[in-house]
Amino acid sequence: MAILQTKNLSKVYNPDTVPVHALRDVSITIDKGEFTSIVGPSGSGKTTLLNMLGGLDKPTSGSVWVNGEEITSMKESKLIDFRLHNIGFVFQHYNLIPVFTAHENVSFIMLLQNRSKKEIRERADDLLEQVGLGDRKNARPVQMSGGQQQRVAVARALASEPKFILADEPTANLDSTSAMNLLDIMNKMNREQNVTFVFSTHDQRVIDRARRVITMVDGAIHKDEYRDVEETAEN
Amino acid sequence: MKTLLTIAWRNIWRNPARSGVLLAAIVAGLWAGVVTVGIINGLMQQRIDYMIESEITHAQIHHPEFLAEGYSWLYIPDHDEIISRLENDSRVLSFTSRTITDGMLQSPVKTSGVRIRGIDADKERETTTFHENLIEGEYLDSGMSSAILIGQEMAREHSMEIGNRVVLTFEDVNNELISASFNIVGIFRSASTDYDRTNVFIRSEEFIKLLSHKPVYHEIGMMLVHEDLAGEKVADLNDHFAGIKAQTWRQLSPELSMLVELGGVMVIIITMIIMAALAFGILNTMLMALFERMREIGMLISIGMSKLRVFTTIMFESVILTLTGAAAGFLLAWITIGYLSGSGLNLEMFAEGAAQLGWDHIIYPVLTPGEYVIIIIVVVLITLISSLYPAIKGIRINPLEAAKSS
Numbered sequence: 295m296a297i298l299q300t301k302n303l304s305k306v307y308n309p310d311t312v313p314v315h316a317l318r319d320v321s322i323t324i325d326k327g328e329f330t331s332i333v334g335p336s337g338s339g340k341t342t343l344l345n346m347l348g349g350l351d352k353p354t355s356g357s358v359w360v361n362g363e364e365i366t367s368m369k370e371s372k373l374i375d376f377r378l379h380n381i382g383f384v385f386q387h388y389n390l391i392p393v394f395t396a397h398e399n400v401s402f403i404m405l406l407q408n409r410s411k412k413e414i415r416e417r418a419d420d421l422l423e424q425v426g427l428g429d430r431k432n433a434r435p436v437q438m439s440g441g442q443q444q445r446v447a448v449a450r451a452l453a454s455e456p457k458f459i460l461a462d463e464p465t466a467n468l469d470s471t472s473a474m475n476l477l478d479i480m481n482k483m484n485r486e487q488n489v490t491f492v493f494s495t496h497d498q499r500v501i502d503r504a505r506r507v508i509t510m511v512d513g514a515i516h517k518d519e520y521r522d523v524e525e526t527a528e529n
Numbered sequence: 530m531k532t533l534l535t536i537a538w539r540n541i542w543r544n545p546a547r548s549g550v551l552l553a554a555i556v557a558g559l560w561a562g563v564v565t566v567g568i569i570n571g572l573m574q575q576r577i578d579y580m581i582e583s584e585i586t587h588a589q590i591h592h593p594e595f596l597a598e599g600y601s602w603l604y605i606p607d608h609d610e611i612i613s614r615l616e617n618d619s620r621v622l623s624f625t626s627r628t629i630t631d632g633m634l635q636s637p638v639k640t641s642g643v644r645i646r647g648i649d650a651d652k653e654r655e656t657t658t659f660h661e662n663l664i665e666g667e668y669l670d671s672g673m674s675s676a677i678l679i680g681q682e683m684a685r686e687h688s689m690e691i692g693n694r695v696v697l698t699f700e701d702v703n704n705e706l707i708s709a710s711f712n713i714v715g716i717f718r719s720a721s722t723d724y725d726r727t728n729v730f731i732r733s734e735e736f737i738k739l740l741s742h743k744p745v746y747h748e749i750g751m752m753l754v755h756e757d758l759a760g761e762k763v764a765d766l767n768d769h770f771a772g773i774k775a776q777t778w779r780q781l782s783p784e785l786s787m788l789v790e791l792g793g794v795m796v797i798i799i800t801m802i803i804m805a806a807l808a809f810g811i812l813n814t815m816l817m818a819l820f821e822r823m824r825e826i827g828m829l830i831s832i833g834m835s836k837l838r839v840f841t842t843i844m845f846e847s848v849i850l851t852l853t854g855a856a857a858g859f860l861l862a863w864i865t866i867g868y869l870s871g872s873g874l875n876l877e878m879f880a881e882g883a884a885q886l887g888w889d890h891i892i893y894p895v896l897t898p899g900e901y902v903i904i905i906i907v908v909v910l911i912t913l914i915s916s917l918y919p920a921i922k923g924i925r926i927n928p929l930e931a932a933k934s935s
C-alpha cells in the first residue's frame with residue numbers, strides 16, 4: 295500500500311534571478327514498511343526532496359500524497375497539524391528541546407497530540423528503553439552524546455505514531471559506531487514494528503543497510519533499486 | 530498549557546545572565562519610577578495642604594471685584610447673614626473673617642506696596658496655621674495696641690526688626706487717605722518669599738476703626754470637613770447670596786491647581802519613560818533569545834507544534850520574566866514608600882533654595898491605591914504589547930530552519 299507518493303515533483307529555487315533546478319519531475323511511491331535510502335552527490339536534491347515529502351516546503355510544480363491525501367495544497371496551519379499526526383522527523387541536528395530531558399522530549403510530541411498522561415509516560419518510557427536509553431531518561435541533550443541525542447530523536451519521531459519517519463542525514467554528525475548503532479535501532483523498529491523509514495545519507499555503510507536505494511543526480515531520479523539485505527538482519 | 534509554561538520558564542534560565550540583567554533593570558526601573566512618582570505626589574500634596582491650611586483655606590468669600598482691585602470699599606455685603614449660615618452648616622469646620630486693603634508701607638528706609646490683612650487673632654488661629662509661621666516675636670494676641678506682623682523678607686528689605694515702627698497708608702471706605710503707625714511685634718516666614726515681602730498682618734478690630742464707622746470684612750476663609758466638599762459649598766453660597774463671590778481653593782489659587790496638573794503631567798512623563806525602557810528591554814532580550822533559537826523553533830513547527838502554541842510559549846516567557854521583575858520592583862517601591870511616608874525623606878541637602886520657592890524639605894511620599902492600580906495596569910499592558918512582537922516573529926519562523934544542514 296502506498297503511504298507516500300510524489301507526482302512529477304519539481305522545485306526551482308530563485309526562479310526570477312538565478313534559477314536552481316533542485317528537483318526535476320520526481321515521481322516515486324513508497325509503501326508501508328519500506329526502509330528506503332536516498333543517496334546522491336552533494337547538491338543532488340536529497341534534502342529538497344525530503345523537505346517536500348515532509349510538507350516543510352512547497353514544490354514549484356507536482357504534488358505529494360500522504361496516505362491518499364494531497365499535502366502540497368494544504369493550508370499551513372492544517373499542514374502543521376497533519377505533520378504532527380502523520381510524519382516523524384529526525385534532523386541532522388537541532389532535534390531536541392534543550393531545556394527538556396530525554397523523557398520530556400519524547401513526551402512533548404504526545405502532549406501536542408493531547409494524549410492521556412498515563413499513556414504518554416508509559417510510551418515514552420518504553421520508547422527510550424527501545425533505543426537503549428532507559429537509564430538516561432532524565433538527561434538533558436547537552437548531557438548526552440550526539441548518538442544518544444539522535445536516538446532520542448528517533449524515539450520522539452516514533453512516539454507520535456506517524457505513517458512514516460523522514461531522516462535527513464541522521465548519522466552525518468556521528469562517529470561510525472554511533473551511526474551503526476542508530477541504524478540498528480531504526481532497522482529493528484522497521485522489522486519488528488513495520489515502521490516506514492525514508493532517510494538520506496552519504497555513508498556507504500548506512501546505504502548498505504537499506505532495502506531500497508533511490509539515487510539522485512542533479513535533481514532527478516537516476517536509479518531506484520530494491521536489494522536483499524538479509525545478511526545485516528542478524529543485528 | 531503546563532508544558533508550554535515549563536518550556537517558557539526553563540527558557541528564561543537558559544541564559545541566566547541575560548535574563549538576570551533584564552530582571553534587575555525592570556526591578557530597579559520600576560522601583561525608582563514608582564518611588565519618584567510617590568515623591569512628586571508627596572511634594573505636591575504637602576505644598577497644597579500647606580497653602581490651604583496656612584492661608585487659602587478650602588473656600589473663600591469676597592466681593593466679586595475685591596481680589597482684582599483690593600479697595601476697602603469692596604467689602605462683603607450681608608456679612609452677618611453669611612456668617613450665621615456658615616455657623617449652622619455641619620460641613621464647615623471653622624471660618625474667619627478678614628479685613629483687607631491694599632496700601633503702602635513706609636519705613637525709614639523706603640516705601641513699598643503691601644496688602645494689609647486685618648485678622649481676628651483667635652478665629653484665625655482656629656482656622657489656619659498662620660501663627661506657626663511666626664519665627665520671631667509675638668503673635669497679635671499679646672494685647673499690645675497697633676501691633677503689626679511683617680514677613681521676614683520685608684524686614685530684610687526694609688532693614689527692620691521687632692520694636693521698629695512703620696506707617697501704613699491706605700484709602701478708607703469713603704475714599705479718604707488714612708495713615709497710621711504700627712509697632713512691629715513679630716516676624717513671620719511662610720512658604721513663599723514673595724508672600725512674605727508683600728503681606729502684613731494687623732488686628733481687624735483696629736483696622737476696621739480706621740476704615741469705616743461700621744464693621745467691614747473683605748474675606749471669609751473657611752475650612753470644611755473635607756476638601757471635596759468645597760465645590761458644593763461654594764455653589765450653595767453663590768446661590769444664596771447676591772453680590773458676593775465664593776470660590777474654592779482651586780479657583781483662588783491658579784498656582785495650586787496648576788501644580789496639581791503639573792504633578793499629573795510629571796507622573797505621566799515618568800511613567801512613559803519607564804514604560805519605554807521596559808518595552809525596549811523586553812524587545813531586545815526576547816528578540817535576541819529568539820534569534821538564537823531560530824532552528825529550535827523551526828524544529829518545533831516542523832514536528833507539528835501549532836503556531837498558537839509557539840506564540841503562547843514565547844508570550845509566556847516574556848510575560849513571566851517581565852512581570853516577575855515588575856512585581857518585585859513594585860513590592861520594593863511599596864515598602865519604600867510605606868517606610869518614607871512615616872519617616873519622611875529629608876532633602877535638606879538639595880533644598881537650600883526650596884524654602885524660598887515655598888517647598889518643604891522633608892517629603893512624605895504618597896501613592897494612592899488608585900495610582901498603584903493604574904501603574905500595574907499600564908505595566909501589564911505594556912508587557913503584553915511589547916511581548917507581542919517577538920511572539921509574532923516567532924511564529925513566522927520557517928520550519929526549514931530546522932532542516933538546514935549547517
Ligand SMILES: Nc1ncnc2c1ncn2[C@@H]1O[C@H](COP(=O)(O)OP(=O)(O)OP(=O)(O)O)[C@@H](O)[C@H]1O
Pocket residue numbers: 307308314315316334335336337338339340341342343934
Ligand atoms: N534555499 C535554497 N535556495 C537556493 N538554492 C538552494 C536552496 N536550497 C538548496 N538549494 C540548491 O538546490 C540544490 C539541491 O540542494 P539540496 O540541499 O537538496 O542537495 P542535497 O542533495 O541535500 O545536498 P547535500 O548532500 O550537500 O546535503 C543545490 O544546488 C542547492 O544549492
Ligand SMILES: [Mg+2]
Pocket residue numbers: 340341342462934
Ligand atoms: Mg542535504
